[in-house]
Amino acid sequence: MQDGNVTQGMARPLGGERYTSREFMEAEWENVWTKTWLLTIRADDIPEDGDFMVEEIGRESILIVRQKDGSIKAFYNVCQHRGNKLVHEPEGSMPSFTCAYHSWRFEIDGTCSYAQDPEDFAGGDPCPHASLVEVECDVFAGFVWINMDPDCAPLKDSLGQIWDEWQAYPLEKMVRVQAMSVKMPCNWKLLMDNFHETYHLPTAHPEGIEYAEDHYSQTPLTLFDNGHALGQTHCCLPADRLPESKPRMTKPIEADLKAWDLDPADFLGREKDARKAVQAQKRKLAPERGLSHYDRLSDDQLTDVFHYTVFPNFATSLNADGMLFLRSLPDRTDPEKCVFDCWYYLFGASSSHINLVTAGGEGAITEAKREVIEFGEKSLGVVLDGDAWVMAGQQEGMRSRGYRGAILARQERRVAQYHDMIDRYIDGYRPAPRGAREAA
Ligand code: FES
Ligand SMILES: [Fe+2]
Secondary structure, eight states, rough: OTOOOTTTTOSSSSOOGGGGHHHHHHHHHIIIIITTEEEEEEEGGGTTTEEEEEEEEEEEEEEEEOOTOOOOEEEEETTTTTBBBSSSSSEEOOOOEOOOOTEEEETSSSOOOOOOGGGGSSTTGGGOOOOOOOOEEEEEEEEEEEOOOTTTTHHHHHHHHHHHGGGOOOSSSEEEEEEEEEEEOOOOOHHHHHOSSSTTTHHHHHHHGGTTTOOGGGGOEEGGGGGGGGEEEBSSSSTTTTOSOOOOOOOHHHHHHHHHHOOOHHHHHHHHGGHHHHHHHHHHHHHHHHHHHGGSSSSHHHHHHEEEEEEETEEEEEEETTTEEEEEEOOSSSSOOOEEEEEEEEEEEOHHHHHSSSSSSSGGOSOOOOEEEEESSSOOHHHHHHHHHHHHHHHHTTOOOOOOOOOOGGGHHHHHHHHHHHHHHHOOOOOOOOOHHHHH
């Protein structure tokens, strides 16, 4: 690693073909998408038995259904007669599912309960052998997670430390206040690459220095097992590189101080102290504001952003008051397209973070329905707009004969780990159950 490029030693170079080639897309589909736990809907989106939602993940459509016993099952959304897509609505409630082609019917537990003219099939009624094909399914953090690999390790084992660390946040009870799904003109990994590093913050998010310290020397990074990672950004303070000519009592810091009954005037000349003061004040006022989850959070967690990347396609900036939800989904066939789910969930209180990373900010705190838009059609908020534009521009470079592959700084090492894990999955790596890992 003498030249500082942390891609040295990786199984494959980090070149443009990873983002353009159909062969690579196929290898990822067979070895990553169909072998990893994927975060899907909220469990409380389907509260009653028969309630369902359909998630489109690349070439697969997954039907997720609440069962009579309160559990949740997931199935490939495909009729077992001749392969018609079974459910076309993205969500709803049904006592059973009837295929629109020849009327085969499937109960909410996946069993086939009716096939037209059963006596006309050799061997009689085909239903006993024609249940829907089930997909592994679990619920964690209020989300339903699915895994298309029937031999997968349990979700808890795959998530490792993340399973434990997320317990501190009230992820079971959140309100979604932004839900834009953007059709992006780029490979799904360009989103994830961006979410794996803070090297781009000074350029793509120059506004961030008014509220967060973005220098790598003050951004602790942790690499977890199975390709997951964490980066911590200190917030509620002016960054060191905020120009002297600018006031250091910035608007977002001022807003946080006021929101917690502190007087910004008391912090003039010592603006960096705002972070610790807000932490202390949040602790003090949490009981009267009904924010009982603050008890479970560390002082840092009360003000800072903890940015988790969950292999292979999810990232979230968790803060004391909400979750920025960033999910990348592949196109069915085109490696140069993807869907970017850019959502925000609030726990209860608001904070300056939501003003930075959503389109509506605090003014738009109502429950949001999913809205599918084209890239560039609408603003995602000042921060995410900065990311989306570079992702689209970067895709063009991935096709260039003049691009020799990534040269990564040490502070971009999560990008290297991420691609290394993709390569390892392609080469056959699979997470082991926790017990097996500890015994090894
Ligand atoms: S394909 Fe569904 S009933 Fe024939
Ligand atoms: Fe960014």
